[in-house]
Structures are given as structure tokens and as C-alpha cells.
Amino acid sequence: MGDRDDYLTSIFEKYLHAKKIFKNKEVLRHSYTPKELPHRHEQIDELAHILVPVLRGETPSNVFVYGKTGTGKTVTVKFVTEELKKISEKYNIPVEVIYINCEIVDTHYRVLARIVNHFKAESGVEVPLVGWPTDEVYAKLKEVIDARERFVIIVLDEIDKLIKKSGDDILYSLTRINTELSRAKVSIIGISNDLKFKEYLDARVLSSLSEEEVVFPPYDANQLRDILMQRAKEAFYEGVLDDAVVPLCAALAAREHGDARRALDLLRVAGEIAEREGASKVTERHVWKAQEKIEQDTMEEVIKTLPLHSKVLLYAIVMLDENGELPANTGDVYSVYKSLCDHLDVEPLTQRRVSDLINELDMLGIINAKVVSKGRYGRTKEIRLNVTPYMVKNIYRHDEQVRSLLTLTLSKQRRLF
DNA sequence: TGTCCACTGGAAGGGAGGGCTT
DNA sequence: AAGCCCTCCCTTCCAGTGGACA
Numbered sequence: 001m002g003d004r005d006d007y008l009t010s011i012f013e014k015y016l017h018a019k020k021i022f023k024n025k026e027v028l029r030h031s032y033t034p035k036e037l038p039h040r041h042e043q044i045d046e047l048a049h050i051l052v053p054v055l056r057g058e059t060p061s062n063v064f065v066y067g068k069t070g071t072g073k074t075v076t077v078k079f080v081t082e083e084l085k086k087i088s089e090k091y092n093i094p095v096e097v098i099y100i101n102c103e104i105v106d107t108h109y110r111v112l113a114r115i116v117n118h119f120k121a122e123s124g125v126e127v128p129l130v131g132w133p134t135d136e137v138y139a140k141l142k143e144v145i146d147a148r149e150r151f152v153i154i155v156l157d158e159i160d161k162l163i164k165k166s167g168d169d170i171l172y173s174l175t176r177i178n179t180e181l182s183r184a185k186v187s188i189i190g191i192s193n194d195l196k197f198k199e200y201l202d203a204r205v206l207s208s209l210s211e212e213e214v215v216f217p218p219y220d221a222n223q224l225r226d227i228l229m230q231r232a233k234e235a236f237y238e239g240v241l242d243d244a245v246v247p248l249c250a251a252l253a254a255r256e257h258g259d260a261r262r263a264l265d266l267l268r269v270a271g272e273i274a275e276r277e278g279a280s281k282v283t284e285r286h287v288w289k290a291q292e293k294i295e296q297d298t299m300e301e302v303i304k305t306l307p308l309h310s311k312v313l314l315y316a317i318v319m320l321d322e323n324g325e326l327p328a329n330t331g332d333v334y335s336v337y338k339s340l341c342d343h344l345d346v347e348p349l350t351q352r353r354v355s356d357l358i359n360e361l362d363m364l365g366i367i368n369a370k371v372v373s374k375g376r377y378g379r380t381k382e383i384r385l386n387v388t389p390y391m392v393k394n395i396y397r398h399d400e401q402v403r404s405l406l407t408l409t410l411s412k413q414r415r416l417f
Numbered sequence: 418t419g420t421c422c423a424c425t426g427g428a429a430g431g432g433a434g435g436g437c438t439t
Numbered sequence: 440a441a442g443c444c445c446t447c448c449c450t451t452c453c454a455g456t457g458g459a460c461a
Contacts, residue, residue, distance in 0.1 A: 307448095329423080329424085330423080330424065330425085331423070331424075349448095349449070349450090350449075350450060350451080351424090352425090352426085352449090352450070352451080352452095353448080353449060353450075355424085355425070355426080356426090356449095359426095371424090371425070371457095372457090373423095373424095373456075373457035373458050373459090374422085374423080374424095374457090374458080374459080375422085375457070375458035375459030375460070376420090376421075376422065376458075376459035376460050376461095377422060377423070377458095377459075378421085378422035378423025378424050378456095378457095378458095379422080379423060379424050379425065379455095379456060379457060379458085380422095380423055380424050380425080381424085381425085418461100419460105419461090420459105420460085420461085421458105421459100421460095421461105422456105422457105422458100422459095422460105423456105424455105424456090425454105425455080425456080426453100426454100426455090426456105427452105427453090427454090427455100428451100428452085428453090428454105429450100429451090429452090430449100430450085430451085430452105431448105431449085431450080431451100432447105432448095432449090432450105433446105433447090433448090433449105434445100434446090434447090434448105435444105435445085435446085435447105436443100436444090436445085436446105437442105437443085437444085437445100438441100438442085438443080438444100439440100439441080439442080439443095
């Protein structure tokens with residue numbers, strides 16, 4: 001018994017006595033709203049300026065907020081609306097803020113239902129997840145909102161997702177709702193990271209939604225550094241962060257279109273790696289490791305969710321790579337692909353289609369495909385693998401659909417043809 | 418200089434699946 | 440339930456092409 005106990009004690013003690021790195025990891029999560037938002041004063045001011053009519057009892061304009069991912073749109077809007085709620089209480093003006101993430105709540109019906117249910121405590125009305133006719137939910141919504149005098153601010157985050165999926169009629173009804181209400185006033189804040197989606201909108205909806213626009217430019221490396229510094233102070237114990245760590249995270253994230261989310265991820269993962277190693281300090285080396293891990297994780301996720309034929313195609317390239325036959329051209333890859341399909345008992349796609357799939361894999365960064373002319377020997381793509389065969393195989397090992405490919409070798413496949 | 422390879426990538430259209438209306 | 444439209448994935452067809460080679 002003693003041996004086992006010793007063992008258990010030691011594995012836990014190793015962690016118990018390891019120096020603690022994180023004081024409060026929550027601070028580094030995307031969902032965390034800090035008390036201060038560095039380098040967003042301008043946007044905060046603009047939003048405050050747009051919303052201030054509320055305090056004078058006037059309806060504020062609708063706002064359209066856009067900027068790339070990780071530029072602080074959501075966090076800033078949440079921050080400003082929260083401040084507005086606080087201050088309006090002081091002035092005794094009732095304000096309701098309803099935040100809806102349209103990536104999750106992604107249909108006309110669900111958005112309306114969500115708004116109605118926001119008031120269920122006071123109205124006693126609850127709309128079920130499915131079942132009611134949409135126009136009935138809309139009627140209920142008007143009734144519930146209009147129950148008393150107040151301002152209702154509806155924040156539609158990732159609004160482009162909603163429009164792409166369900167069209168813009170919901171915006172049409174929401175932007176016109178004020179004409180049908182007698183007591184309450186509604187304003188909409190739409191948040192999007194895709195500027196192009198405005199093209200899909202009906203002109204009337206667009207003009208009404210973007211009465212005001214607030215733009216969030218990407219952060220540069222210096223700004224990211226400030227953001228990280230502020231969070232790092234709360235997230236880590238004093239002295240655990242090497243001086244170079246924050247600037248490096250900032251620089252790496254700045255390279256990726258100034259994404260603060262990425263910067264925070266880097267810092268958090270670097271900390272986690274250091275913690276697991278039992279290191280007493282987070283160093284530059286941990287950041288590089290974190291960068292690698294994040295990149296690998298996203299790549300694995302991409303490969304995991306590839307459609308079947310792309311997976312088979314990728315495996316054809318992996319096999320060629322292991323046989324030292326890369327770069328290969330489209331024809332070579334296609335014939336291996338066909339034999340793999342045969343093995344899986346799947347109808348192969350045409351070469352034309354596979355050519356497009358090759359381009360898709362290239363765009364995803366899984367492979368490199370370059371069009372080259374080999375003169376007398378035609379024009380084709382030169383295809384190279386951009387990930388390790390080991391990684392692909394590891395993923396496929398847990399994939400029912402393609403697992404059986406792992407047992408194959410190129411020479412055996414070739415003999416079959 | 419022209420030929421010709423091994424494709425590329427555009428165009429058109431088929432058909433399955435989903436959502437909406439009737 | 441039926442009809443319709445739209446989108447996505449795919450096939451078929453084909454004109455076009457950069458450059459090694461005769």
C-alpha cells in the first residue's frame with residue numbers, strides 16, 4: 001500500500017509545491033469585461049454621445065458597430081450600455097438592455113422569443129423554444145415591451161450571421177417597431193465584423209440601422225501591449241512574467257490583424273504551459289510554445305471538420321509525402337485519391353471537383369498548391385503538405401469514417417491498380 | 418516557330434436538401 | 440402535403456495556357 005500512496009502523494013505534491021503562476025485566470029478570458037478599456041476612449045465617447053439622449057427622455061439613434069475580431073466591439077458596447085444603465089437609475093429613467101449573440105440565437109423566431117423572455121419576470125409571459133407562430137411572438141413582444149414607459153436597447157452581436165441565415169426582415173420589423181409602440185422606445189445596436197454584409201441589407205433597413213456608425217480599427221502592437229499589461233497585473237502573481245513576455249504576445253497578435261483575443265489567448269496559454277512545466281516564471285520560450293500550440297489546435301480543428309472527400313484527398317497527399325513523392329501534381333494525387341475511395345467503398349469525385357478541393361485545402365493552409373507549367377509535360381499544380389503526416393494520422397485514428405485508411409501503404413494501393 | 422501536354426478554371430446545369438408559402 | 444425557390448455540391452463540357460521540345 002505504501003508505494004502507491006507515496007506515488008499519489010508525490011504526483012500531487014509536485015503541483016502543490018510548484019510555484020503558483022495565476023492569481024486570477026478569469027481576467028484573461030474573452031468574456032471578461034475589464035473596468036478600463038485602453039485605447040477605446042474614442043469609441044466609448046462616440047457610443048456615449050449616441051446614447052445620451054436617453055437621459056433627456058429622447059430615443060437614441062440606431063447604431064451600427066463594426067471592426068475585425070478582437071478589436072473590442074462587444075466588450076465596449078457591453079461596457080457603455082452597463083454604464084448607461086447605472087447612470088439612468090440615478091436619473092430614474094428605466095432602461096433595459098438586451099444583449100443577443102446572433103451566432104447562437106440565429107433565427108428570426110429565436111431572437112424575438114429571446115426579447116420577450118427577457119421580460120418574463122415582469123410580464124409572466126414565456127415563449128417556448130418552438131411552437132408559436134412568428135407573428136404571434138412579434139405581437140407579444142410589442143405588448144410586453146410597451147407595458148410601460150421605458151427605453152429598450154437591443155444589442156445584436158454578430159448580426160451578419162443572423163442576416164445571412166434568416167434574411168433582413170427581422171431588422172425591418174425591429175427598426176420600425178417604434179411607430180407601433182405608444183409608451184416604450186426601442187433602439188438597436190448592431191455589431192458585425194463583416195462590413196460586406198451591408199450589401200445584403202434592404203436600403204431602408206440599412207439607412208435606419210446605420211443612422212450612426214462606430215468603427216473599431218485593429219489594435220497595433222503598442223496598444224495590445226497596454227491591454228495585456230493591464231490584464232496581466234490582475235491575472236498573474238507579481239514577478240512571474242518575464243519582461244519580454246507581454247511585448248512578444250502583443251507583437252505576435254499584431255501580426256494577425258491586431259486581434260486582442262489572440263493576444264490574450266497567447267498570454268493565457270503561455271502561463272498554462274509554464275504552470276504545467278512547474279516553472280516559476282513565464283518566459284519568451286513559453287510564448288513561442290503557446291503560439292505553436294494555438295496554431296496546431298486550430299489546424300487540428302480545421303482538419304477534424306473537413307468533409308469526407310477532403311479528408312480522403314488529404315490522406316492521399318499524406319501517403320505521397322511519406323513515400324517521398326512530394327511535390328506531386330494533380331494527376332498523381334487524384335489517382336491515389338481514387339484508389340483510397342475504392343478502398344473505402346466511396347464513389348470518387350471527378351478530377352475537376354478534386355481540383356477545387358485542392359484549392360480549398362490550400363486556402364486553409366493545410367497544403368500548398370501552386371500552378372506551374374512543366375512545358376512539354378503540361379500545366380498542373382505542384383502540391384506540398386503543410387502539416388505533419390503524424391498529426392493527420394493522429395486525428396484520423398479517432399475518425400470512424402477514415403480510420404481504415406491508416407492501414408494502407410502506397411505500394412499496396414498501386415498494385416491494386 | 419509551332420506543337421502539344423496535363424492540366425486549369427469558367428460556364429452551365431442537375432439534383433438533393435432546407436425553408437417558406439399555400 | 441404540395442409546390443416553389445434557393446443554396447450547395449457536384450458533373451460535364453470545353454476553351455485556354457506556359458513553356459519544353461522538335
